[in-house]
Amino acid sequence: MLPLRLALPVPILFCAGVHAAEYNFQTPVTSVARSIYDLHTLLLYITITIVVIVFGVMFYAIIRHRKTAGRTAKQFHENTTVEIVWTAIPLLILVGMAWPATQAVLAQKSTRGEDMTVKVTGYQWKWQYDYLDEGVAFMSHLTTPRDGTLKTAGGPYLLEVDEALVVPTGKKVRLILTANDVIHSWWVPALGVKQDAIPGYVRDTWFKVDTPGIYRGQCAELCGKDHGFMPIVVDARTPEEYQKWLAAKKVAAAARVEDPNKVWKLPELMARGEKVYLQNCVACHQVNGGGVPGAFPALAGSKITTTDKPGHIDIVLNGSRKNAAMAAWGKQLSDTELAAVISYGRNAWGNNTGDIVQPKEIKAARGGKV
Structure with a gap:
């Protein structure tokens, strides 16, 4: 598909992590996010073209053939050419939209060939991340205050956590999602990922980040009283920086292992x-x-x-x-x-x-x- 990533003068979506009014989607940083972005732009162009043509013909007919200009209404039917045209054109439009849409959906669902796997469990109201290949696991909680402040020193309002999901760039990360209580939804727009986490079920999705950076999202399913307080932060680092983080995480995890027989005061x-x-x-x-x-x-x-x-x-x-x-x-x-x-x-x-x-x-x- 041809790249169609243009800043369009139409308010499309206010995504997670946006501090002020912006237009269009967040800047995509994965192949899936780019395909979603391109598909959205293509459909918008098709829609604009249809609107211009249809309303152009309609207003031309209204003005050119109005009664005050001396025109007399006429009827026609069983015009084979017209019937072929108004059947063929929508068919071509449908195919033009369905082909890239199908490619995008198939790409989203293809989790084979992953480089690493992370199990994501949704809880009311936090996320747990288990690096299944590394034996590392931790909870991710909201850290910014809920006092109505639009921005705090700790980061974006209601979008900062104590533990981010850290991943290496250039690696295919497979996520296995489930939930422990109610339905949640793991959504990071810049990654092109939005997958429900359902109790008793295992769903999967994937992403491969191109550029190091911090990418933010939120639970996108109404999951209870504090639904608005379980953000998602993905910290994409170079493979070298990721390995350093992973080694430090394992050392910290070993240090936190406590003797269950210790007698506390x-x-x-x-x-x-x-x-x-x-x-x-x-x-x-x-x-x-x-x-x-x-x-x-x-x-x-x-x-x-x-x-x-x-x-x-x-x-x-x-x-x-x-x-x-x-x-x-x-x-x-x-x-x-x-x-x-x-x-x-x-x-x-x-x-x-x-x-x-x-x-x-x-x-x-x-x-x-x-």
């Missing part, structure tokens, strides 16, 4: 638990533990956090059997993180039970030994 658990709570639980249960009436229960003064310690461990580890909004955190957090956040919940906001949950208790609970 309450102040240590409270400090660790507060961080885990603010990163994962605050959206539903609020900073003060008050919850959201009618949607998410309060933790401050509740029975589950003040008396029922085994029940508290079970619901955090396995989720709620009565309310699907309470996710199972067992697959998302480590034994130490779970022990810390449960201990925090039992001693914050005036609960003050003095209860301590140790990582070994979480380890036992995973085996059904609460």
